[in-house]
Amino acid sequence: MTYLAKPPLHHPSLERNAVGFTRRDYEGRISTLCAGCGHDSISAAIIQACFEIDLEPHRLAKFSGIGCSSKTPDYFVSPAHGFNAVHGRMPSVLTGANIAAKDLIYLGVSGDGDSASIGLGQFCHAVRRGVNMTYICENNGVYGLTKGQFSATSDKGSKAKKGAENKDSPIDLVMLALQLGATYVGRSFSGDKTQLVPLIKGALSHKGTSFIDVISPCVAFNNHVGSTKSFDYVREHNEAVNRMDVISPRAPIRADYKPGELKEVVQHDGSILRLRKLEHDYDATDRNAALGYLARKATEGEIVTGLLYVDPEASDLHDGLNTVDCQLNKLTDQELIPPLSALEKINASLR
Amino acid sequence: MTYLAKPPLHHPSLERNAVGFTRRDYEGRISTLCAGCGHDSISAAIIQACFEIDLEPHRLAKFSGIGCSSKTPDYFVSPAHGFNAVHGRMPSVLTGANIAAKDLIYLGVSGDGDSASIGLGQFCHAVRRGVNMTYICENNGVYGLTKGQFSATSDKGSKAKKGAENKDSPIDLVMLALQLGATYVGRSFSGDKTQLVPLIKGALSHKGTSFIDVISPCVAFNNHVGSTKSFDYVREHNEAVNRMDVISPRAPIRADYKPGELKEVVQHDGSILRLRKLEHDYDATDRNAALGYLARKATEGEIVTGLLYVDPEASDLHDGLNTVDCQLNKLTDQELIPPLSALEKINASLR
Amino acid sequence: MKPIAATNDFVVKFANVNGSGSASANGMFAKVVLRMGVPVGARNIFPSNIQGLPTWYEVRVSEAGWLGRRGGVDLMVAMNPQTWDADLKEIMPGGYLLYDSSKPLPASKFRDDITIIGAPLTELIAAEFSVPRERQLFKNICYVGVLAHLLGLESDTVKQLLTEEFKGKDKLIQPNFKAFELGRAYAEANIAPIGLRVQRSDKVGDRIFAEGNDAAALGAVYGGATFCAWYPITPSTSLAESFQKYCTMLRKDADGKNRFAIVQAEDEIASIGMVIGAGWAGSRAFTCTSGPGISLMNEFVGFSYYAEIPAVIFDVQRGGPSTGMPTRTQQSDLLLAAYASHGDTKHPMLFPGNPTEAFEFGAQAFDLADFFQTTVFVMLELDIGMQEWLTEPFKWDEKRRLNRGKVLTYEHLEQGVPFGRYRDVDGDAVPYRTYPGTHPTKGSYFTRGSSHDKDARYSEKGEDYTEGMQRLLRKWDTMKSHVPAPIIKKAKKRTPDGVIYMGSTDPAMEEALCALESHGIHLDALRVRAFPFSNEVFDFIRDHEQVFVVEQNRDGQLKSLLVNEGGVHPARLVSVLHYDGTPITARFIIKDITEKLQAGQAAALPEKAK
């Protein structure tokens, strides 16, 4: 589906992308989050990424659950339809919509409470089905909207603002996503836009389940000393395994790097993920190695970021379902209603 | 709590264990499962294990969800209280009971549908809390009771009885349990009682969360060629990493093995897990190594069995909660109801 | 005791062991009678288990066409030693017992007021078959042979049916013939004719023998459903399976690709979530489940109500509460479905009364859901869903189009049709919506379960909230004239008494009405087919002094809904309740209503509650 670009109401100086939109066309309503909240930075990165990959804004479909993080889809890409589901159940709603209208680009935004507590089952199952989506968890280690309880991604021993210590083992959604078959897995930090924007771009261009865990400090309830999800803690323990550029299918290919230093991964839609290794023996296309590396680093207290795994050949849920090319929501009556003769045959078989 | 042993109504020839019970005292009602169902073998192994570790039968508390597997607690250890919860929610019920009455031995029995589909969230969260229990998943890769649909532990490409192929990535509960902090993790096969009985014994004696995944073929719906959970398939791909004996705290220690070949792990209650390695570089006390090994073997299509991980120093949920030694359900009115003076003080503070 | 003599009017019951393969032989028996033109009401009574527990199949042969359960057994085919004693007790005095006489049984095991018919089935079969599983299976068809002789079933018809049944597995046909003949010949040679007979007739017409779940699934196909998200649960599983079957048959395109999708979700919450996602995006989607699933779906159903998203839920009701009786029938999810979820909510329900209506409502539910943008419950019951009923053939008007309701397209938006997601543009309180991706600059909106204004913007203002909630009530009013109307049957004589009922009670009620009439008791009858109730329902109540409300639950849930929605005085509605998990019978209804009329109980208003 392509339509005429948006009428040019905007300030002429705003740069347009290949499909004729300005960055402002990807904005949303004014955020109601706390000043300084990590989630707002992620919204900005999403806006940037959508603009840069030349996505017509209405071709995005935005989903979320409940939480501060889950409010954000209202704050970016207003021309896209948005859906604020019930708490923890966004993955199922997104899956259903994707089944109905597969040609759109699906973005799910959730929080660590929404994804790792009440929503853990749906998260895991959406991943194992290979739903074609980008799933971003805005991970602050607390329930922001209900005022600062531990979430299931809180590290053992991490301290709450009022001093209580978390005793439960943490859930690492990246490890789960890897284990359950996600085909594009990354981790980043709301404070690192240079890393985050390309990760989102790559994810949106990926066919299959993309998961990005973004550590996103909660300035109101989890940014104190003793928290392992504070700005300071994350900055100190952030270990990026690679840096990535995403090159659009249309862009001319330049080869100005020395071989070895770079790895190029061509995705389904022709986009190229150009990976510059920072950790020299990290191979982002080896799932088991990634699992092992992450487990080790987690024990050491390091937060591994970057593109952690990608399978550019991935298939998705629709492949498994063997659906027709036409979106299910566009099938006509004729394509849907069987002929009367079929009904008569069935009647006959039941006599 | 100790009581007089059961009055000796039984055939005198039946051997008694150290607490005065015969094997028959650990039996249950007659099974209503299909003849040949793997689950019945697991029930037999549970009976054997309880008998051998000298557990007074009423000190066991049995829990399950819904499914053929979840019916089994009715078929073993009748003098124990049993609880058939709703589908997929056994872990929470067990957790609550354990909080109320921590001195009992907790056994949860579930199926792969009950644990990995509807119950995945509760399974993961009970594990990460370190509930002191033995959780056995009777894993047949299908929904037995609802007649043969794929469960979430079905391998990708595994075939249903009527031929359909599973397209979703499998959930490996052992991998999840390891990742989420279970402190005793094993896998076995309903057809291998020699391996299974000691695994259960060790689990029941373990303090902390013990998880045992038992492949348990469903003869009615998932024992055909093409299924990766059939008796034949499991026999062919079973790779035991070790063999274990469990030596009770009371038993005299014998040392008749060559050093190196054996590893002894002393558990919290004094019981000793004597592990004979079959896979020479497998270390059952290294969580990260176990994760890596299992991931690799899973890719190769091998089913790794044995005691996969144990942390004998584990703490449990009650440690985290800092509860009193007395079971909460035995606290008296006096211990529970604060004095009137406290109330008056509170009233005063609210004026 | 005189042996019962009856032609085309008796009950045969088969007592078997679950998993022994009896179901197909028993079904065959019922179908033979049907092919002979004699109506049959047939019911499987099975345990919640896979193999080894007792199971029964009850066939009511009724030339008069009474298809409800009758109660009592005229001929018991007792194949299960486990239930022998109880089975024998059920036989009516003068009735018949057919049993496997291969092993001798002591006389004390029998009754002397019935006719005992032994046939050495095991021996007969053992002599001809050697594989154990075959022996087990063919014993079943062997007793059909015995029955064929005893009751006068046409052998050709049996063989014709066997041939059809095993089409594709042709090598099974001859052994089945043989087993059948073994039984038939043995009976012919050894057993005296009995008083029960099946005689060819012409009372079946063009009716079909169909299960409600299968019919509803087919209805969903004709109704344009493209997506089913489900989680297995008895007794709804076969609905999803049938949808798979019919879609595979009718919805493949030329390249073998699917114009449908079916996802077995991880649980019921995910199922309804997917359905809502698809409905939001413009695909007709449904889930099928039973009571426990409805309980779990509560939160999402409230979301669908408030955010106004179409969804269809087939609730195949079983015995509650909790896990209850998974393989027994009830009508006990009404209250839950009607007001599912926290806050003020109301949801439409359809009550098919037979598989034909299951087909019709299975299609219509999607038009209603799309038009009213809300969850529509199709309230099936195990007794309809999982039993084969003799029912009218499925009909479809080829000119019928899917009514997708108020959807603004790209063209509308281009033409400048204004869009506000929750505005009442047409005065019927039904708003317009858009599918995602419709237009680059117009028509996007944000869907949420939190309070919102007419343009779907977040709002905590009391006025925005109440305005929306009041519109939802007006939408509810609009619905009343769109859902299936009740079916009213007037008594032959003017009467102050009425009866209201629904769903699977239909055949038992028809029979009861006829019998009551013959006793001089006249009742006007109304079968409710949908909630919200249309005015006709309340007119009917107003026009009668007392109205019996017959339902299959403990608490009179339909009565509660009638009282609550219609402002009816509860004392004028007299509950007739049957809820032990077996299908309601005409006998029960007749007895209960007669007693209540006699006691005049209904007329006297209870003192406390005037």
Add this chain to the structure above:
Amino acid sequence: MKPIAATNDFVVKFANVNGSGSASANGMFAKVVLRMGVPVGARNIFPSNIQGLPTWYEVRVSEAGWLGRRGGVDLMVAMNPQTWDADLKEIMPGGYLLYDSSKPLPASKFRDDITIIGAPLTELIAAEFSVPRERQLFKNICYVGVLAHLLGLESDTVKQLLTEEFKGKDKLIQPNFKAFELGRAYAEANIAPIGLRVQRSDKVGDRIFAEGNDAAALGAVYGGATFCAWYPITPSTSLAESFQKYCTMLRKDADGKNRFAIVQAEDEIASIGMVIGAGWAGSRAFTCTSGPGISLMNEFVGFSYYAEIPAVIFDVQRGGPSTGMPTRTQQSDLLLAAYASHGDTKHPMLFPGNPTEAFEFGAQAFDLADFFQTTVFVMLELDIGMQEWLTEPFKWDEKRRLNRGKVLTYEHLEQGVPFGRYRDVDGDAVPYRTYPGTHPTKGSYFTRGSSHDKDARYSEKGEDYTEGMQRLLRKWDTMKSHVPAPIIKKAKKRTPDGVIYMGSTDPAMEEALCALESHGIHLDALRVRAFPFSNEVFDFIRDHEQVFVVEQNRDGQLKSLLVNEGGVHPARLVSVLHYDGTPITARFIIKDITEKLQAGQAAALPEKAK
């Protein structure tokens, strides 16, 4: 326009920004008035957000003791530019506006029928404080200083309260004094006295100023609860937090170990599952949640009903349906809670009418749950749970023991007391139970949600099932005389009119009754405090020609329950419904009832539904 003149009878409203620290200053204001012996009704009105959105605090000063919301504002403290226009509109003609005059505002921003009072708060504070966060915080206490002068609040009382408030953080006391003095002194020097005054009185007595959630949590402590499993959700979160606070204070043993456990579960389903597990094992356990949580708990609640396991759920009701209005109040979960879960089920509910009752019922719920072995809902509301109410002090009878219901111990079993889990031994339909691990050979049983016989064995027999279901109905009857009885207030004159209401409607209703009486309208009043309803409730209805049912939801849920359980003619119950999320006011009740009486609407039975 004459400025309003009123002493100890006016409404002050504070308009602030969420997260700006205004709550504690505003609360201080209310407490000062209370300490001066003048009753106060105070309410926070806050958004579903953490920082930056509008929030209000409304204080009704009422010597007469009317604690409900009044409606209208006499003095607005307008600190939020975002809501300035709307806030100004709310001021009654002749009322007052206090604003921060540091920045000049155009005349068009004001009204000329009110008294405008400017105080340069920002400037005053900026001159003395430099840290930005301090400036924000102290501005709040500064306007309290201004108000102290304007209204005649006692400075010493303010300072006393500040000292108590900051006990432990003593270095905050002086700066607060200073900020207060800045405002007070500025006002004294620059602002003319106004018509509103607070004058010391003696109408507060020994009452306390408490929140319902806090009170309920304390009740749970006294009621012997040892375990709370919960999942955060507004407006119930503070209940769990208070339980933590009070347990830490009152339930530590000598070694610092806990005689309680609190688990933040992964969701509401797990919360109720844990509660049921603990209840089964003999610990008193509860969860607290709001509407969405109740929807999710449906399946387990039905399990608890059918398997007969004690559980307590505090439902702090908020605006539904769906996510609805999380920070607004409603009484709209009644129908859901009453009949939660599929199949035939009924669950007791308690309706505390103020924090004191929240304390009492918070304890009593556990006795009821243990005795009746079922889920007991304590139906709180945001308006009670999260607002501070002036309420009677908490009382506890030291001789009171926890009633753990029918539990067989080791000794009973040893003595040979027979045990059958679901037997009705005492004729009250309440069975006996055992805790796990009680006895080596006697007393074990198997708990299940599937159908069972009297000895808890699995059974698919219709008789076993119906026997159990009927006993549950009889148990329900037993319950009626055990739950808190209604409170009846007779009108001064004999009257055919009554009114029924519940929960947080209490203060508004008291005021309304008094006002109606002064207009010559007499109503007998009954406050329902529990479901099932006791006979007194239906006697009350019988004894009146028409009864208004006042409730805070759209669909008249309490009325539905009355009709459904009592066989009452719905036409005799006239709904008075308030449901925009704000607390109901006496004004609303008076107006609605007066109009309905005038229209005679209640008397005329609707034609359709006689």
